[in-house]
Amino acid sequence: MKNIIDKSEYDVLGLLPCPIKVPVEIGFDNMINNLGNGCDFKYLIEGNANYDVMWMDESSDIPLKEELPKIIISSGVNSFYRKDFRTKAINDKYFKEIKNSKDNLMLNDKEGNYYIMALNYLVMVVDLTKLDNRKIPKSWGELLDSSFQKEVAIRGKRGKYCETTLLAIYKDYGIDGIMKLKELVGYGGHPAEVIKNVGKGIKNSPTISIIPYFYAKLLKNNKNVEIVWPEEGAIVSPVTLLIQGNISNNLENVVNYFISDEVRRICMNASLPHPHDYIKFLNENNYKLNWIGWDFINSNDINKLLLELNSRL
Known part of the structure; x- marks a missing residue:
């Protein structure tokens, strides 16, 4: 509490x-x-x-x-x-x-x-062990149009997800973007918890995580992980x-x-x-x-x- x-x-x-x-x-x-x-x-x-x-x-x-x-x-x-x-x-x-x-x-x-x-700025972290030959999104737009249904993690939990992620997606892509994001999000929580399983091939873990860069860079030497700075910019x-x-x-x-x-x-x-x-x-x-x-x-x-x-x- x-x-x-x-x-x-x-x-x-x-x-x-x-x-x-x-x-x-x-x-x-x-x-x-x-x-x-x-x-x-x-x-x-x-x-x-x-x-x-x-x-x-x-x-x-x-x-x-x-x-x-x-x-x-x-x-x-x-x-x-x-x-x-x-x-x-x-x-x-x-x-x-x-x-x-x-x-x-x-x-x-x-x-x-x-x-x-x-x-504090947010980027994408991709677990390469779970990619299954799919294309890595290079932008927020590509992520929203991707096939990673229920494979994406964002900070927070249902009812109170990361406000800057939601606002940035809404600003650029409107309610349609939010509805696309809904189909993608399958995980929520604190970024420190999210990164524990990234790159380990664990079944019930996200393929793509939207997390602050200071957490993402902890994984920069992990060969099973790719950090993506989206083309539209890291969300501030x-x-x-x-x-x-x-x-x-x-x-x-x-x-x-x-x-x-x-x-x-x-x-x-x-x-x-x-x-x-x-x-x-x-x-x-x-x-x-x-x-x-x-x-x-x-x-x-x-x-x-x-x-x-x-x-x-």
Whole structure:
């Protein structure tokens, strides 16, 4: 069972992807120790998988600014991307801008409220022992039109599959794409569990898995596995930093830590890079990123859309 976070309990709430949780927390604790008795705020740095932010479910009212932590890090296109929350947060100036790199205009929030501090991106992993002479899909489109019925794994479980996978497929291929995906998905779960059986020829295991690259690269030396970076781009799941205005000097130190070169190195080493740090790698490999984009986010009621898409699967 996941733990429930009280909306008013913390000044700093960092829900981080598993690979960066420990090193970011160590650096954060060092920063806190340097503050000494000057640390006058409550904080929680945890793995995103272990907690639910329960005040932001699809049926809840929008929280007031004072009900939120002053600094929030969250993973994925979550309830902070709800249309009604986003509209209120922007109109009522909940958050202040942190300048993004001008080299990453596609990922920049035009309103300046949401700072993408790291990229979790999803690729395809193919178990060659289960391919049976079939063609390996090189794109999301080829996968949707393939014959891998009930042989594909995605993160999550029925009723709550990976939101960025569903949204990206819907953005590019509409409901027809979601219905094709339905025919393909036969497995769900945490990526760490999915990769255990890849390349081993196990009967009841997926042939193709859609998982974060930091899990996929653990299999890069396995001769029975092929990692496919889809032609349309790896699907982006953002790690987002939100900061309220008029925070204390100590909390400014927290912000400076989260946007520091130290944290950027941690994220890069874990294959969860800051957008700016990944431009060279993408260009050198002719890779693309598949980000749903701020126009899509602003024109869709994300929570309601995800409920509908999950109901189709």
